[in-house]
Amino acid sequence: MNDSQLLRYSRHILLPQIDVRGQEKLTQSCILIVGAGGLGSPAALYLAASGIGKIIICDKDNVDLTNLQRQIIHNTDAIGEPKTASARRTLNHINPEVEIMTLQEPATEEMLVHLLSSADAVVDASDNFATRHAINQACIIQKKPLISGAVVRFDGQVSVFDLRSADNPCYHCLFPLSGEDNDPNCAVMGVFAPLAGIIGCTQAAETIKVLLGIGETLNGRLLLLDGLTMKWRTINLKKDPACEACSSSSARASNDGG
Template sequence: MTELNDQALLRYSRHILLPEIDIEGQQRLLGARALVVGAGGLGSPVALYLASAGVGTITIADDDEVELTNLQRQIAHDMASLGVNKAESAARRMRAMNPDIRIVPLAARLDAAALAERVAEHDVVLDCCDNFATRHAVNAACVAAGVPLVSGAAVRFSGQLAVFDTRDAASPCYHCLFPDEGEASDGPCATFGVLAPLVGVVGCLQAVEAIKLLAGIRPTLGRLTLYEALSGEFRAMKVPRDPACPVCANRPA
């Protein structure tokens, strides 16, 4: 495991005070690898909190450039980032927060082959994208590689969170919950709008689950968490594995 020097012991002291994490859990975080797909509304808080928490290697992928409309909610970027690739912009902010970890920005949209390769190189994947097709592609790559997936979505005043881990025999995958044959989709913010801090709420919850998993704390599996900002209510629904799911039904034990 990664050794903690005096500066690291001080930086991560509030984690180390937690008996569920302690020094061993922080060492696990420093040796861990996370892939963040999307550096926008959800990806911004995810990336910043993973960096500040000391996840040792963080790869962040996004092919878009920062626009003025993004600054309403995408807190990894600022006015100086306009016209800059989002992955590069987020990486710059992450390095400023924590120069002792490795940040790998990918200024590209990952196709199926690239996803398969990248997912297999990491310990957890965080889906922070805003389109249905990419969500299913990321899920398929995670199932194939046996890598846990932390999925989040936010639109209008509604957010959702789920953790999928194919290493657990009872865990569903994203396709079990949202079959790609249907019309379900969170839709782009440019079409429906989104409350600015809502993406922060969901992104922070994604970061919590990823950090738990990487630190050796069991994540919350088999459950879809829904948050309605207008009512201020959280609801949780159990999500069973679909034995006929075309993506995960024949996965290895």
């Protein structure tokens, strides 16, 4: 690391759990963020500020006036332009050393599998179940950690699905595809703006912990926040041996044969 980097990241380097070696690992890491909205904004801001070497941002939408209440990576001047372009500009201002790659297109499973081949982890900041399940499937295929978050109204949730180990639960174990006909829509249901920041920042923190192998991550735990009472709850998660997404092909074949 050069002198400028030692100064920029000095408060991380002072932490014995990170130190110079850990910070160097962050600068060599690549993170995929799916969604540049309420969750993706704070997650991207803190990951860039923390010195992640490369950040890939995927979002198909343009900035709208209604986004600005919570999507803090965008500003009023960005209304009408792609969220990916707005996010890249903001992140470049925060930390020009970070390489920002953007994709303004829907996140398909095929595309995600390709991107994850070179990424170390993915932050799921999407807003619909179809995309979340596509991300989950890509992470299973590529054996990559998934840092998942969601907010609606005053309720937030965050978890880590560390799919580097086949023994860990996946997103589908928690939220099976069956029965999910409608996505919670913040345009109809609303969302408490600071809650998006809290959950998105938690995703950034969990991502850094996953990359460095420090502390105890939320793998195997779902953290729930009631923004009205500021009460946190934790639900322990277990792998579903009959999960259609992450169970072994032999187990699926056995279930089909039964």
